[in-house]
Amino acid sequence: VTSGDGRPRSRAAVPVSELVEQARAGRTRAVARLISLVEDEAPELREVMAALAPHTGRAHVIGITGAPGVGKSTSTNALVRELRAQDKRVAVLAIDPSSPFSGGALLGDRVRMGDHATDPGVFIRSMASRGHLGGLAWAAPQALRVLDAAGFDVVLVETVGVGQSEVEIAGTADTTLVLLAPGMGDGIQAAKAGILEVGDVYVVNKADRPEAASVRRDLRSMLALTERASGAWRPPVLLMSAQTGEGVERVVEALADHVEHTRGEQLAARRRARARAEVEAIALAAMRRRWGGVASGELDTVADEVATGRTDPYAAADRLLES
Amino acid sequence: VTSGDGRPRSRAAVPVSELVEQARAGRTRAVARLISLVEDEAPELREVMAALAPHTGRAHVIGITGAPGVGKSTSTNALVRELRAQDKRVAVLAIDPSSPFSGGALLGDRVRMGDHATDPGVFIRSMASRGHLGGLAWAAPQALRVLDAAGFDVVLVETVGVGQSEVEIAGTADTTLVLLAPGMGDGIQAAKAGILEVGDVYVVNKADRPEAASVRRDLRSMLALTERASGAWRPPVLLMSAQTGEGVERVVEALADHVEHTRGEQLAARRRARARAEVEAIALAAMRRRWGGVASGELDTVADEVATGRTDPYAAADRLLES
Numbered sequence A, B: 001v002t003s004g005d006g007r008p009r010s011r012a013a014v015p016v017s018e019l020v021e022q023a024r025a026g027r028t029r030a031v032a033r034l035i036s037l038v039e040d041e042a043p044e045l046r047e048v049m050a051a052l053a054p055h056t057g058r059a060h061v062i063g064i065t066g067a068p069g070v071g072k073s074t075s076t077n078a079l080v081r082e083l084r085a086q087d088k089r090v091a092v093l094a095i096d097p098s099s100p101f102s103g104g105a106l107l108g109d110r111v112r113m114g115d116h117a118t119d120p121g122v123f124i125r126s127m128a129s130r131g132h133l134g135g136l137a138w139a140a141p142q143a144l145r146v147l148d149a150a151g152f153d154v155v156l157v158e159t160v161g162v163g164q165s166e167v168e169i170a171g172t173a174d175t176t177l178v179l180l181a182p183g184m185g186d187g188i189q190a191a192k193a194g195i196l197e198v199g200d201v202y203v204v205n206k207a208d209r210p211e212a213a214s215v216r217r218d219l220r221s222m223l224a225l226t227e228r229a230s231g232a233w234r235p236p237v238l239l240m241s242a243q244t245g246e247g248v249e250r251v252v253e254a255l256a257d258h259v260e261h262t263r264g265e266q267l268a269a270r271r272r273a274r275a276r277a278e279v280e281a282i283a284l285a286a287m288r289r290r291w292g293g294v295a296s297g298e299l300d301t302v303a304d305e306v307a308t309g310r311t312d313p314y315a316a317a318d319r320l321l322e323s
Helices: A016-024 A028-039 A045-055 A072-085 A109-116 A135-149 A164-172 A187-192 A212-224 A248-262 A265-292 A298-307 A313-322 B016-024 B028-039 B045-055 B072-085 B109-116 B135-149 B164-172 B187-192 B212-224 B248-262 B265-292 B298-307 B313-322
Strands: A060-065 A090-096 A122-128 A154-159 A175-180 A201-204 A237-239 B060-065 B090-096 B122-128 B154-159 B175-180 B201-204 B237-239
Touching: A016 A028, A016 A045, A016 A135, A028 A045, A028 A122, A028 A135, A045 A135, A045 B313, A060 A072, A060 A248, A072 A090, A072 A154, A072 A248, A090 A135, A122 A135, A135 A154, A135 A265, A135 B313, A164 A265, A175 A248, A201 A212, A201 A248, A212 A237, A237 A248, A248 A265, A265 A298, A265 B265, A265 B298, A265 B313, A298 A313, A298 B265, A313 B045, A313 B135, A313 B265, B016 B028, B016 B045, B016 B135, B028 B045, B028 B122, B028 B135, B045 B135, B060 B072, B060 B248, B072 B090, B072 B154, B072 B248, B090 B135, B122 B135, B135 B154, B135 B265, B164 B265, B175 B248, B201 B212, B201 B248, B212 B237, B237 B248, B248 B265, B265 B298, B298 B313
Parallel strands: A060 A154, A060 A175, A090 A122, A090 A154, A175 A201, A201 A237, B060 B154, B060 B175, B090 B122, B090 B154, B175 B201, B201 B237
Antiparallel strands: none
16 A cells, blocks of 8 residues: 555554654654654654644754764763763764665664663664655654654764765754764864864863873864954863763753853754755655646656757746746 | 846846857857856846857757765866867856855865967866755756857766755756776775766776776676666766876766767756756746745735744745645
8 A cells, every 4th residue: 555645655654643652652662753753754743743843843963973983982982971861862863974875773772872871861773864855854863853742852863974964954953962082183173074163062081191281282273263252151171981981961051051152042043044954845845846746757857868969057047946 | 237137137248149150150258258247147048049049959968966076176277178189068066955055156266277278179167056946956957058059079067976966957968977996996986976877978987096996886886786778878987087087088988878868858957957957947937936025025914924833834925836
């Protein structure tokens, strides 16, 4: 049985309304099922999102980014441990936008759960972004929406690498934590990767290494060059050792400070930006489906004319938009 | 003076029709100017693309991809040298999608020109992809279109790294060359990066290193597992040393063989896919401008409602599409 648009109906025996209720009651399995619906772009998503909408906006969404090798997953785990010690419910969404071919959850969620495996206050999920345009922009905010409505106090969004997509995600979190480590390249590298623009809290991990202090000093002097309005949040640069747990409490404190400091117009603006990207991605996906629909195939027709030089891409786009 | 949509008018004193004529006559400076118009998303692009359309479809577009460290720019230069020896006009488009903040041409074009600096048969240009959605999909094919119409026999598109964007570009070239090198990680890494799906010609660079032969052997056995239709192109795995020039001639031969083998429906299909992505990106960008236009701001309105839980993203997208 397929739905109207030809996609298979969900495997859900449980009705959506019940799944949503269960997720809101903190049932991990229901949360996982809802996120699978997001990953599958299931037709039920409309209903799910409509049901979740009134219950969103409570979670503190923290983006964690940094180059490979800085110790991102270890740091995420250390933050989870500290947040649990403070009795917060924590979800982790690990996103890997680098590989278009991984398709689905990555290995290692179970490994990463580790000591949290039996703790219902912790939820960890990996998502691969899709290869198609807007896949990342679309799936990540929807998964966040599920976790938010499910009552997690904090959602940590961990991205792999510091590329365009990662910066995009980090940029729409409530708070962005940029992770660095000694020996990961100098300040010019950091500047080039654009991290000086996106961080709300900077953390130099592996603080036990001798060069950690100088990484911190360099970063501080670079950040000092950035102009900020008076009263604006000034990103702290903290030392931490995710391995030993040293400094983790202070980092969690800084993250909470940031969201408190921005509560009001600034936080609202970030959430609006996140919603904007999400709505836009959904609308664009709908347009693409329309253009590429089997019935019309208008896009294929004009693409063929462009490929053979009979028309130019702008004239072709005009025709597509008129159709 | 600004045009109707508020963007600054081009600095062009030369009319577009003349620029196009000059570019078609092989004037390097005119080609460079046209590509700058692409990078600037100049309003004249419509006119430029309309004028170029009838002259496209002649160049052999070769995508070159591979992990950092395999020697991509050295290899590209070696290919340029060999193609010049065969009297082909060659353009190189080097694309860096990793940094959303580089904005504009990268350093080093002049350095890379090296011995080709005074050769009008060679054109080298770096492009940074933009941070916004679809930037890469949009700018790269348009630059290709300029180089194609300008009469270059071969256009080498060199991408940085093997990520999603790179694979996308590589996937729409006429021929995709995947570059590897000994000591760059094992076969599983290669498989994970998705390169087994995209290559038409595989080249193991740094063939003077002792492990080159085993990299080639491993890759061959992995490729042998891929099912291919009878008569389909079977990607060769070649050894090359870009440094010494050894094996370069054979690689150029394989690239020409591939395009000859696919000429007809297969090549047409790839070019249609490239045109499709380009037209779609232009149309989507137009939609986004419409939604985000100062006059309407419909997207901002619905995003605000989503962010505050008053509506859900699907209902919001519906309203956007109806507006």
